[in-house]
Amino acid sequence: MTTSGPLGASGDPHEHDGRARSRWAQLTRFGRRRVRSGASRARSALVPAATSAIAAVGAYVFAEQVLGHHQPIFAATAALIALGFGRDPRVRKVVEIAVGCTLGILIGDLMLTLLGANWATALLVVFVSTIVARFLDSGVIFTTQMSLQSVLVVLLPLPANGPFDRSIDATVGGVIALVITLLFPKNLQREPAEGLRRLYSTITEVLRDCSMALRTHESRHAWMGLVSCRGTQSILDDLRKDLKSAVELATYSPTKRASRQILDETQDTVEMTDLAVRSLRIVARRVITVVDQAMLDEDGMERLADWFDEAADAVAILGRSLSEPGVPGRHRSLSVARDALGSATAQLDPAQLGANTLHSEALVMLLRPMMVDFLEATGITHDEAVSYLPHLS
Known part of the structure; x- marks a missing residue:
């Protein structure tokens, strides 16, 4: 009589080893495919990643060193959002997103100045910025990014030179993203x-x-x-x-x-x-x-x-x-x-x-x-x- 043991229904150690090798081979093939696809994505992202880094850091340095703004984080974020990471940054799209980011931050600055920093202001700022974002762009990611920027305006401490420095920083980021798009466009053909x-x-x-x-x-x-x-x-x-x-x-x-x-x-x-x-x-x-x-x-x-x-x-x-x-x-x-x-x-x-x-x-x-x-x-x-x-x- 054949008994069933921990090695399988037949108790054959060779069958158990065969299944283990098969599972290991499947895992190996899966890992290789993931590595190849990941390497392909990484190679194709080299130029967009470098462009995004230059835009973000360049906007930050310009706002800090030239305009004298303290920690102009919104210059960097506006440049990243306006430039995006898509395959075809269009001039009109970059302008729309840059203007949208600036408007979102400006809305936050205005409401913060008029209503003060409190939970009700934060709620209103996020709501209005989301509506403005949906008006300007149909993308869910853009709406999320703009909402995040607007709530940061309310929750972060006020800049030393007043709230509207952040709107100027956003404008700097958008302009730099536009300049990069125009000077270093993709292969158009x-x-x-x-x-x-x-x-x-x-x-x-x-x-x-x-x-x-x-x-x-x-x-x-x-x-x-x-x-x-x-x-x-x-x-x-x-x-x-x-x-x-x-x-x-x-x-x-x-x-x-x-x-x-x-x-x-x-x-x-x-x-x-x-x-x-x-x-x-x-x-x-x-x-x-x-x-x-x-x-x-x-x-x-x-x-x-x-x-x-x-x-x-x-x-x-x-x-x-x-x-x-x-x-x-x-x-x-x-x-x-x-x-x-x-x-x-x-x-x-x-x-x-x-x-x-x-x-x-x-x-x-x-x-x-x-x-x-x-x-x-x-x-x-x-x-x-x-x-x-x-x-x-």
């Missing part, structure tokens, strides 16, 4: 380039899905492409936000005005790509119809599948071109992409692609405006893009 890579990678896959649907006579591939295509709207929305922030900084920053040209070109590219994606959604739905209702013979299916593959290759080249950091290199790469797109566009004749039914002809005709939009995304005019289309008899 990195985030739009990353967004464009994601967008064009998805577009390329959608075109390949359409090719696969035609080649295999399985419309589910086109359905998958259609779902992916619909999901590009969030990427486009994020791209527009990133570009708006980047253009804003390039407009006001004396060190980044040279980036304005490529950012303006990128904005035009995003708008034309948006139009092309809208057409692509319609194309994917038409491919589903053509495949499900067998509206093309085998030769027509193969020709159109080959065309979608060629278009996918051309769009992939365009996506890589748009991530080029320098203007000259970008323009050279876009010229290559334009040639590839133009070659695919020149084939969009229903007869040439074997589209011999009404629905298949409609599919080819839908491809024509889509490719014109992709060509315009390379930076050429509408008339130049249209000139790549073959004349229809």
